[in-house]
Amino acid sequence: MAVQGVAVEDIVYRDDLYPRIEVDHSLIEIYQQDIERLPAIMINQNNILIDGRHRWLAHKRAGANTIPADIIETESEAHLEILAYKYNSAHGKQLSTEEKRIFAVKRCDIISTAKIASILSVSERTVRYWTQAKRKDLEEHRNKLIISEYLRAWNTQEAIAEKFELTQKTVSNIIDNFRKNGNLAESTKNFNPYLYSIWSLKNGDDKSHFGAFPAAYMENLIYYHTEPLEIVYDPFAGSGTTVKVCKAWHRRYYCSDRVVKQGLEDDIKQWDIADGLPEDLPLPDFVFLDPPYWIQAGNKYSKDKECLGNMSLEDFYSTFELFLKELIGRKAKRISIVIAPTQYRNNMVYEDHIFRFAKLLDGKYKIEMRRILPYSTQQCTPQMVIRAKEKRVDLVIHRDLVVWRRV
Ligand SMILES: C[S@@+](CC[C@H](N)C(=O)[O-])C[C@H]1O[C@@H](n2cnc3c(N)ncnc32)[C@H](O)[C@@H]1O
Incomplete structure (x- = not known):
């Protein structure tokens, strides 16, 4: 520290930094009588006043041009503030107890109790109490x-x-x-689960995200098939329905998607199922598979050919089934799939995906429950109705939702 004369008017007083709240005018008057004998004030390299407000005001009132100052190099705002409190707590006109308490409460999130005690010249017990x-x-x-x-x-x-x-x-x-x-069961206490195996929403599906699985269905799945803090794995997490329900109902979740929606990056990892299971995936208790419906969902999720929604049926099957086999090999406790049978656009050939997938699970898993999720008839266009009549077929308007449990 070097003492040097600094122009009184160059001293920068910062209200936000300087801990002393009240100015003691009688003290300034006493100091004013004897400014030559006052100890140097303390400032930093930018002339910001750290200690000696009353001495500085006494110099101002006495009309002095310069004031002796110790100049201390400060590294940051926090350093500056700590020094201001430290010096104003230890000598001269000390901070009031209330001023010290306010500082301790304000800073106890980032400065240790011991350090605050030393800055304010009080005991650690006092800091702990405050x-x-x-x-x-x-x-x-x-x-x-x-x-x-x-x-x-x-x-x-x-x-x-x-x-x-x-x-x-x-x-x-x-x-x-x-x-x-943690009252983990609290969230389900007043929950009214569906009583029957046909799950249908009165107000229709949520239209905010293409292909979003309704939260009410997810709540029922979680309610019937998982326990608090069990791990739910959803590799087609989309709009984050699973994340939302798991958070509210205290299930651990591993959610990922090939394309992560903006704003969901903290909760959904970017992962393509064509690369198999992610390495950091813990053993899941419940897997929820809500894949896009091969080429039928064309370009709805993204334009990339890697998106299951843009694949031919053959490619969709080979990619999805390879992934499903890996999951089965991983011994996930429960696996669920939601998917609608499809009817090819022109000749209305019926393809029942869920039965095909069931064959892969057979022997290692047993069906725990099967639900039917009807769509509204409104999703069939007049052209589809005409074609169905021509081909003498009835139109598919439901999804299958099957849950298997490992045997
Ligand atoms: C039917 S949506 C899932 C909707 C989700 N359950 C929800 O409630 O929002 C299918 C999701 O699969 C994703 N997807 C498509 N191909 C994928 C792939 N190869 N790997 C991982 N995710 C893929 C799409 O980006 C889309 O978000």
Whole structure:
């Protein structure tokens, strides 16, 4: 630190930084009588006042041109603030207890109790007492964030511990506590599940995203086939229906899609099922497969040929079935598929996908439940009706939703 004379008018006083709230005018008057004997004020390299507001005001009132100042190099705003509190807490006209308490509460999220105590020249016990309520709020908030991270099933406890700079034991205790005391069943307490196996929405499907699976159906699936904190894997996550329900109902989720919708990047990973199962996928308890319907969904999701919705039926089958076989090999506890049988546009040839997939699961999995999800007849255009009549076939207006359980 070097003491030098600095022009009084060049000193920068920053209200937001300087902790002292009240100016003591009688003290300024006393100082004014004897400005030559006052100790140097403290400023940083940009002349920002760190300590000595009353001495500086006394110089101003006395009409002095310069004031002796110690110049300290500060590295950041936080450093500047800490120094301001430190020096104003330790000597001269000290900060009031209330001023110190306000600083402790304001900063206890980023500065340790011990450091705050040393900055303010008070005991750690005092700091702990002042900051008790704020630290409790911060801890609750942090624990909520930890649980949100844990629900994203790709996060291991080690990774969460590292992110929050905690030990793995602390993270595991927070999760255990959530498991035991987090009221995990609360969200389903007033839930009215569908009583019958035909699932139909009164108000029709959600039209906000092409092919979105209605949240009400997802809630029923989760309700009937999973337990809190089990892992739900959805590799065709689309608009994030699964994410939404899993978050609300405290299921861990591993959601991915070939094209991740903007804004969902934190919850949905980018992954193409043609590359098999992702390496960081933990063993899923429940797999939900809502693939696009091969070429019928042409260009609706994307224009890329890798999109299942743009493939020929043969390519769709080979890509999807390879993936399904891998899942079966992985021994996922439950696998569900939602898909409608298709009728080729021109000659109305009927193709029942779910029966084909069932063959792959046979022997290793047993059907736990099968539901029918009807569409409205309005989705059939007049041309389709005319063609169906000509070909003497009835039109498909339902999806199959089948859940298998590993035997
Ligand atoms: C029927 S939508 C799923 C909708 C989702 N269940 C929802 O509620 O929003 C099918 C999804 O599969 C995705 N998709 C298509 N081809 C894919 C591929 N090869 N790998 C991964 N996802 C793919 C599409 O991007 C689309 O979001």
